[in-house]
Amino acid sequence: MTAEKTKRLKINKEWCKGCYICVEFCPANVLEIKDGKINIKNIDACIECSQCELRCPDYAIYLGGKKNEK
Amino acid sequence: MTNTLIENNFRTNRLPHIWCSGCGHGIIMRAITKAVDELGYNKDDVCVVSGIGCSSRAPGYMDFNTFHTLHGRALAYATGVKMAKPELKVIVVTGDGDCAAIGGNHLIHSARRNIDITTIVFNNNIYGMTGGQYSPTTPTGDKGTTAPFGNIDKNFDLCKLVQGAGATYVARSTAYHVNMITQQVKTGLENKGFSFIEAVSICPTYYGRKNKKGDAVSMMNYLKTNAVNVKAADKLPKEKIQGKFLIGEFYKSQEPEYTEEYQKIIDSFQKER
Ligand SMILES: Cc1ncc(C[n+]2csc(CCOP(=O)(O)OP(=O)(O)O)c2C)c(N)n1
Ligand code: SF4
Ligand code: SF4
16 A cells, blocks of 8 residues: 555645645645645655645645545 | 535636635635535525626636626625525625725625625735735835835725624634634624625735735735734733734624615515505
8 A cells, every 4th residue: 555545635736836835834744846836745744634725725735535525 | 636625616617716826815715615615505595796806806716606797896786686686695705906995985885784795805905916006905104016115095904994884794814814714704694784804815926026025925924923813912912912913703793684674665565555
C-alpha cells in the first residue's frame, strides 16, 4: 500500500494558481509549490485537518473519499 | 475532479474562476455556499443576486438561481425578486464599491425596510475590477490609482452604517476567519429581515500592491493578527485593540419584515371584497 492510498488529500493542479495560502496554513508542512503549482511533498505528515481545503481560494486542494467530504 | 461541496453547489464547468491568484473572493464564495448547503435548502429556493465588480462575478459560478445585474443595483433587483417571490431565500453578493459607493442608497434603504435579504459584502477596500480606484472603505491615508498621494476621505464602517440604517442582523468576519463567515451567513439566512455580513477580503493585485501589503499570504496573516472578536474586545485593555478591527456579531433583533407587512395590506383588501 502506498501512502497516497491511505490519505485522502487530493489536488487539482489545473485549478491551482500557486498563491501559497495552503502551503502557509498547513500545520504539518505537507505542501509546497513546484513549477508554480501545488505539490504534495510529504503525504505521510498529513493529519487530514482540511485547513488547506478551507482556505484554498480556487478549490484546488481537498480531502476526498468517503467520510467528511465537505 | 473536485469534492462534493463544490460538485453539488457550483457550475464546475465554469471553474477555475477569473479571480487573481490569492484573491480572497474565492474563499468567501465557498464559505457562503457551504452555509446554504449546511442549511439544506433546496437549490431552486435560493436566488443569488449581484451587481458589477470582481466580487459580483460570484453568482456566475454558484449553481442556484442567479442574477448578475447592474453596478450598484443588486439590492434593487433583489428587492424585486423578493417582492415577487417572498418564499425565495434571496442572497446579495456585492463589493464595497458596488454597495457603498454607487449602491449606497439602496443599501441604507434596504436596511431601513428590513426586507428579508441576506447581503454579503466582499470588502477588499478597493475597486478591484476597474484597476484599483479607492472606495468608500479604503482607509484614510491609503493609496489607490485615484488617490496616488493617499486617500483624504474618511472610510465607512459598513457594519455601523447598516446597523444605524435599521438592519436586524449585522456581523463581520474575514477571508481568514472562514468558518465564521459560514456561521454568520447561516444566521443571516435564518433571520427574517435584512441581514448584513461584511466579509473582509483581500485584493493582493490592487489594494495589496498599491499599499505595500505584501503577497496573499501576508495579507491573510494581517487579517489573522488584526481581527479582534467583539466578545473579547470589552475585556481587553485599550492598547491591545488600538489599530485593530472588530469581527463577530454586532447586532441582532426581531422587527416587522417588509414583504410580510406588504402582504398584510394585500390581505386586508382581499378580506373586504
Ligand atoms: C454604472 C457603472 N459605473 C461604473 C462602472 C465601472 N465599474 C465596474 S466594477 C466597479 C467597481 C468594483 O468595485 P467593488 O464593488 O468594490 O468590487 P471588487 O471588484 O473590488 O470586488 C466600477 C466602478 C460600471 N460597470 N457601471
Ligand atoms: S491555496 Fe489553492 S490555489 Fe493556492 S497554492 Fe494552494 S492549492 Fe494552489
Ligand atoms: S483585482 Fe483584486 S479583487 Fe479582483 S480578482 Fe484580482 S485580487 Fe481579486
